[in-house]
Amino acid sequence: MSQYMLLLYATEVGGEELAEREAEIPIFVELSRSLEEAGLLVAAGRLHPTSTATTVSAISGETELMDGPFAITKEALAGYYLIEGENLDQALGVAKRIPLIRYGRVEVRPVM
Amino acid sequence: MTDRWSDPTADAVARAFRDERAAVLATLIRHVGDFQLAEDAVQDAYAAALTTWPRDGVPANPGAWLTVTARRRAIDRLRRDRSVADRAERLAELVRIDQQEHRAVIEESSIVDDRLRLIFTCCHPALDVSARVALTLRALGGLTTGEIARAFLVAEPTMGKRIVRAKRKIADARIPYEVPRDEELPDRVRGVLRVVYLIFNEGYSATEGDRLVREELCHEAIRLGLLLRQLMPDDAEVWGLLALMLLHDSRRAARVDEHGRYLAIGEQDRSRWDQARIREGLRALERSVRVRRPGQYQLQAAITALQMEEEPDWRQIADLYGALVSLTPTAVVELNRAVAVGFADGSKAGLELLSPLLHDPALKRYQPLHAAHAELLKRAGEREAAARAYETAIKLSANDVERAELERRMQDL
Numbered sequence: 001m002s003q004y005m006l007l008l009y010a011t012e013v014g015g016e017e018l019a020e021r022e023a024e025i026p027i028f029v030e031l032s033r034s035l036e037e038a039g040l041l042v043a044a045g046r047l048h049p050t051s052t053a054t055t056v057s058a059i060s061g062e063t064e065l066m067d068g069p070f071a072i073t074k075e076a077l078a079g080y081y082l083i084e085g086e087n088l089d090q091a092l093g094v095a096k097r098i099p100l101i102r103y104g105r106v107e108v109r110p111v112m
Numbered sequence: 113m114t115d116r117w118s119d120p121t122a123d124a125v126a127r128a129f130r131d132e133r134a135a136v137l138a139t140l141i142r143h144v145g146d147f148q149l150a151e152d153a154v155q156d157a158y159a160a161a162l163t164t165w166p167r168d169g170v171p172a173n174p175g176a177w178l179t180v181t182a183r184r185r186a187i188d189r190l191r192r193d194r195s196v197a198d199r200a201e202r203l204a205e206l207v208r209i210d211q212q213e214h215r216a217v218i219e220e221s222s223i224v225d226d227r228l229r230l231i232f233t234c235c236h237p238a239l240d241v242s243a244r245v246a247l248t249l250r251a252l253g254g255l256t257t258g259e260i261a262r263a264f265l266v267a268e269p270t271m272g273k274r275i276v277r278a279k280r281k282i283a284d285a286r287i288p289y290e291v292p293r294d295e296e297l298p299d300r301v302r303g304v305l306r307v308v309y310l311i312f313n314e315g316y317s318a319t320e321g322d323r324l325v326r327e328e329l330c331h332e333a334i335r336l337g338l339l340l341r342q343l344m345p346d347d348a349e350v351w352g353l354l355a356l357m358l359l360h361d362s363r364r365a366a367r368v369d370e371h372g373r374y375l376a377i378g379e380q381d382r383s384r385w386d387q388a389r390i391r392e393g394l395r396a397l398e399r400s401v402r403v404r405r406p407g408q409y410q411l412q413a414a415i416t417a418l419q420m421e422e423e424p425d426w427r428q429i430a431d432l433y434g435a436l437v438s439l440t441p442t443a444v445v446e447l448n449r450a451v452a453v454g455f456a457d458g459s460k461a462g463l464e465l466l467s468p469l470l471h472d473p474a475l476k477r478y479q480p481l482h483a484a485h486a487e488l489l490k491r492a493g494e495r496e497a498a499a500r501a502y503e504t505a506i507k508l509s510a511n512d513v514e515r516a517e518l519e520r521r522m523q524d525l
Contacts, residue, residue, distance in 0.1 A: 087288035110285045
């Protein structure tokens with residue numbers, strides 16, 4: 001078995017659009033439950049928006065904190081699933097079940 | 113590679129390389145669980161064949177000999193390489209297989225499955241399309257990295273990196289070495305056929321580059337098509353693609369005239385068509401149609417077969433294009449349909465179908481559209497509009513031969 005990190009990216013929205021997305025939260029909950037039942041789920045979480053992010057770095061030699069995300073992109077990291085999987089196809093199969101893919105993207109990465 | 117050796121044993125090695133390499137590699141990947149290690153070990157086995165076969169004679173079953181030798185070389189390599197994480201387990205597994213299959217009785221069915229696994233892995237959708245093409249040519253076609261690089265007009269180190277990266281992703285992300293499950297199978301088969309057709313088209317339609325290497329690409333694509341037919345004989349599109357490639361390839365020699373001018377099917381010298389290939393293509397088409405599951409390659413093959421007749425039935429061609437548009441609604445197909453309808457129902461009907469394409473901003477610079485538009489206008493007797501369309505097409509033309517041809521047609525107005 002390998003572990004795969006599923007990184008969920010989407011544009012950050014508010015108002016009605018956010019309400020529409022939040023109406024789908026039960027689908028996420030149901031997905032997590034079914035992954036857990038199948039013994040595939042290690043962890044999952046939804047992140048607060050990038051406006052709450054702090055980035056830490058010591059590249060310059062000194063530890064620096066920066067208010068904001070590491071990179072400002074149109075689509076920001078919004079959440080993650082850490083799953084156990086036999087192979088990439090299984091991880092991709094889970095990614096395809098995440099409702100976010102209709103308005104965002106899921107990056108699937110094997111964990112070393 | 114046959115040219116380099118002239119003695120019969122060396123010929124046998126070269127033949128075994130051509131005919132057996134993919135199957136040996138496919139089986140070995142399953143045994144060792146690693147693409148790169150398997151490739152290196154297969155290479156070792158061929159090197160061993162070059163020294164042992166002249167001394168001991170060519171074995172009765174070269175494929176089995178190569179498989180066993182490659183497996184033992186893989187064991188040697190694993191024993192030496194301490195960097196492999198699960199080395200001990202892999203070694204134990206390999207030694208177990210080696211003792212079990214001591215006399216190397218390899219089931220035909222497992223060879224078929226292994227090659228299918230290899231094809232589906234090389235054409236996995238998680239790999240970039242260019243990497244799929246390169247891996248397939250390398251693993252199943254047995255082309256060297258240098259040959260693939262030349263065929264695709266990229267530098268050899270670039271192609272090398274592309275292949276290495278793909279193999280690393282297969283290993284690290286654990287792209288499965290298996291035939292996809294039933295519910296994924298149709299999609300994945302389509303993906304494989306797409307890769308094979310890309311290889312064929314690269315060899316067939318491009319005008320640049322080394323001609324011999326490009327011919328090699330067509331041959332490889334057809335060989336892959338024949339292999340797929342052997343592995344998946346019940347799939348209509350597998351037969352359809354094979355038919356399409358054979359029918360195109362049969363006209364290779366007649367495609368260009370002595371000035372390098374590209375000729376449409378109707379203008380070609382039929383005596384230069386390869387009749388054996390045509391028969392083979394038509395037989396494959398017939399097999400495909402018999403499954404009664406229409407698909408894009410099958411339809412394209414049927415259209416090509418009709419166009420190759422001395423008096424093409426444009427009505428039927430137009431109908432087949434209509435069916436093709438509903439399966440693959442691309443601009444190219446819509447354009448070809450409009451042209452066929454122009455022949456079947458008159459240029460007015462063709463122009464009507466062309467109109468939405470001409471209004472599509474994405475197709476504004478699509479040269480074939482304007483060339484076809486000019487032809488239809490010319491036949492409709494609208495000379496001024498035709499001249500304007502020819503001018504647009506000439507301006508967009510990237511190739512001298514094509515430009516000269518369009519200028520000639522404009523002069524004919």
